[in-house]
Amino acid sequence: MKNKIIETKQLCKTYILGKTGMNVLKNIDLEIYEGDFTVIMGSSGGGKSTLLYAISSMDKPTSGTVTILGNDMSNMTEKQLSMFRKTEVSFIFQSMNLLHDLTAFENIAYIGYGTDTKENVNKKALELLDKFGLTEEKEKYPSELSGGQQQRVAICRALIGNAKVIFGDEPTGSLNSSSGKQVLDSLTALNNNGQSIVMVTHDLKAATRATRLLYMADGRIYAELNLEKYSSEKESERKAVVLDFLKEQGW
């Protein structure tokens, strides 16, 4: 039996556009489990990213509850939310969002300081850079790195604080196929080591890395696919299953 790390109940998000309200998320009840590589796919404007913001503590729902790692988000102050983001969860963005005035090493270590001693954080940052093949680039600034290198730095940054859940918002969206594969390999490897990952993507290749695939449309989760039973070795088999699933949903 897996542990629930995220749970939403009757989660709604409404955006006010002019005088009319747009319901982007409609009464979503969702559970996400520890150790899963959960991928959210769906049609454009279906609410994937909005759901990701809500379940990652980045945004507050209009109604309903979000519980992450046992913490009810609606009861948390801004300060508690900051601490929560620092220690419990982490994020990988499509546009990397590295701090442009810090080096690769500093981008990683700066986020980690405060979660452990500086010595330990520095040591871990160097290990991560080494692990992701970035040792040579540690003193380089984001503008001096390729897109793939930047995203790997972003992954290192997401890992520095021992986050229990890593959220990814189309982390391969702006990368070429080779860089995208490097990033997905890194995420898969992390998940294989027990790291919980929740990722939104449009990319079929990215979706095949999931252990659980959710399909969203019109503010609701329409269907889900469990991919755990398919071996990660058989990528073509997984791809076919995912493709069939998506076609079924009208993707």
Added chain:
Amino acid sequence: MWIKKLKKKKLQFIVLGFILAFATMILSTCISFSKEVQRYTDSQYDDANNADLLLYATPGTSKLIQEKSQERDDITSIKTYQCYYIASLNIYHHNALVQSYINPLYAIVLFDYNDVPFKLTPVDGDLQSTCPAPGQVWVQNIVADNHDISVNDTFDIKDGTTTKPLTVSTLVNDTRKPVSMTTGAAIFINQADAEWFDSQQSLELICITTDADSQAILDWLDTVYTDEYHADSYDTLSAMKLKAIMITSLISSLGTLSAGFMLIITIVIILFFIRNTILNEYSAIGTYKSVGFTNLDIMGFYQKCYALVGIISITIGSLLGLPMSIFIGRIVMEYIGDYSLSMASIYSCIFVIVITSLILIFSIWLALMRIRKITPVDAFRVGTSSSKAKLKKSLIKNAHSSFSMAINDIFKYKSRSAIIVLIVGASFFVAIMLVNICISFGRMEKNAPAWISGPACDCFITKEDHALTQELIDYVQNSAYVDSYITGELFSKVSVLSTDDNVNIKYANVTDFNTFDYNLTGITYRHGRPPQNKEEVAIDTLTLKNTDYDIGDYITLVINGKETNLMISGIYDTMMSPSLSFVTDTFSDVPKELYYTKIGVNLKNPKDLDAFRADINEHFPDYKFETMLDFVDDIKVSIMSIMIPVTTIIIVIFFAFTLLNIINMIVMNNNEQQRNFGIMKAYGFSNGYIIRRNVFRLSLLSALGLAIAAILNQAFTRSIYYAVMTVNAYKTEVFETTILLVCGLGVIIAITILLSLPIKKISPKKLMEE
């Protein structure tokens, strides 16, 4: 496109507009002000309506000059007015003896103010009459303001048991007394009341108009004078004009310098702003180029934004300079006449608009030239960073606290850090200088050694034209209040002349004391030392300026008619040039009532002043008990009435300028760092942390700016002050300066916090939406 760009950064453009408007307002004010002051003083002191030389002379001198002037053809007119030097006649106003605060005081018999060869302008009271009616007196407006004298007040002339009241019917601006820097004053009376002044020294006010140089006439007059017929004091038109514009020159020089500085800073800021805008829009510029926009098209987008904001702000600022010029002009020129603007101000306003706009447009164009170098490929590749050179290593490695990150930010963004330090440093340098100048005037009496090279005694006891008595000296010596005392006279009546024509000490202020011991008087000189024996003399700097005399040289002086060789022991600065200082022994052959009339007392506790005054008044009722304030009050009040409002205006403008620049920097920083702030929030950095990082950075830079301001003040202000005022009276008041700096830093921190609050609204969600 340019409108879109304008709207996108409207807050920053508004702030930039304000900064430009401020700078041009000051520039326009100062140019208009100096032109109008010059025009106005030229008209007030024009040769057609003003005599070139005014003499207070003994009766009959006028006739003598008239006779002798037949030998010359360059004296065009000599007009004479009956007047009195009021020494022993007691005139009271509100029960206070007028002579105690105005000395010397002259009463001039006036027939028609339009007829006098100097400008008298009635400004309050009876404005129709041409002279005071019997029983009335006209008072100089500056004197009235300084001593709370109003129209319909009464001057009571007490002669024995009889009292003659004179009603103040009119206040007049008198070009002979434009500022209180000149001691003494005059009242104007009707011929019918002149008999009340008969007991006083009768004088003639002789007004000479000449085509020759005033100094040449003065030199000629020296050959005409006799023991019986001579002038006691004189004034020249050029000297009066110089006094009239002394403060205005100081203010307009300070203001123009400030405005020039502000304008340079503003242009630097705009160029910096443009540079940053180009850096931030590098990709966009590349995109424009890739779709066919030319360099000129793209430069045009930006040029239009800045030029529009610039020209509107410059125009508004320059136009606002005109009412500001009137406002300051009316304060500064209050006692000379009605200050108003002429076409010269309109032209200067247009000049400021055109020149500053051209400078601005040219500077913007130069800054935008960088756009030419951007290629689409470079732009796409580089993204938001224009070059690698922009990125600097962190000064503090492994920084994490908001404080250490703030220090790293300071070094990473060196150019904007430098601008903040420059703005804060320069603005507060001027502010410190102005505040301390005001204080130096305001506390003139406490710094007598610097202002008039006089002793810093707590009080002086004197009896006009009477030598000090041993009884008084013994009493003072044995008083429980007294710590020490000196004897002599601050304004001695001993006649001291020079045999050297280059040393003009006629009418010099002669000071003598038994000792100038620093512990008793606080007097030190910039060059040499005060006299210590009867063979020594000290002379003021201005008197010896164009002579070959130096410390250690001997000079021949004629003291009360007797030639004496004295060694120059010191050269000192004073507001009262020409001026000489001696020890009392030098005058041993002179009647004591001329030089041995004052006792200067240092009290054990200065707080006992009133008690000591009461004690002396009780035991020596015939003696005057004075403090240094009594000697300088008239000068001080007049200067302060001009300096305080003008200084306040300049400080407020500078402070507003500083704040606007800081606001601009914060807004610019917040806009540029919005993405970074969002990223930091996404990774758990709190609003407090981010705001603190901002506040620490601005506070550290401001503190550095303030420290530089304080250092610059210590290094330069004394010299600047000395160059303008010719006295070494500038002192940095530690308490007031600290208060100014602390308040300045406090306001900057408060503004930074306030402007950083919108950081709270930045949501990390936006990063995902990009």
